[in-house]
Amino acid sequence: MQRVSATRGFARVAPYVVPALDRAVHRLTGGKVLLSARMLPGAVLTAVGARSGLPRRTPLACLPAEGGTWLLVGSNFGRPGHPAWTANLLKNPEAEISWRGRDVPVRARLLTGAERARAWDAVVACWPPYAAYQARVTREIRLFRLAPR
Template structure:
């Protein structure tokens, strides 16, 4: 099964770096992800068929209102995850990154299981290693940062015990 996923990933990865995908992806993928998540009780994500995926639950940076964002993540050992605010190579940071900067205590849902996490921006001296780890999972993904013209915000999500 892993080989099949690797072959499909290798075929699809270059398509995700095209201008067409970058225009259409942000419009089509979020509602499709929400629909699949709703139909499966959060146990299945469309993107999760190719890469590890989660739903990030944050509070709005300004509003404090609950926000959900389906994201690809890269495992970082000891239950930690790395997430990258690529925003499909757009020129602006995605809103969820501002939410994490303002409210680093968040939650994630992975395959239907929700857990509390604390988000920490990855320091400058660790960025290259984090990108290498991400690209071992999804080759060429850092090109989104290069094409966006900005420094993509990278976060490490550390599981924490939920407050009682």
């Protein structure tokens, strides 16, 4: 599956199929299951839209990290632009994630410098296709740490 997910074809189709399936399964299971979590740990991020001001729910892969935090990778499946949810967190860092059936209020922080480099190594070790995504785009993929509030 990792080999397939690193392809350009997957990047064209996955942004439309994977989140829709994840949202439906998450809703049907009362927040306990995400299909994509069979490959990677997953959560549903609820963040305030940067332009709309409305709550936006986005199923995402995440990596549980030290101190009860989570890492979120704005890979956008290796497509050129940053995913919208990253702009939402930059403007409104107070958010919530649904993690294993629990809603957790969090504060997001964009990682930079050495901290980002260490976190990037961790997410690539967990899911090597992230390296292929980064190699395919000229933008630096945004990486956030979410900490419980």
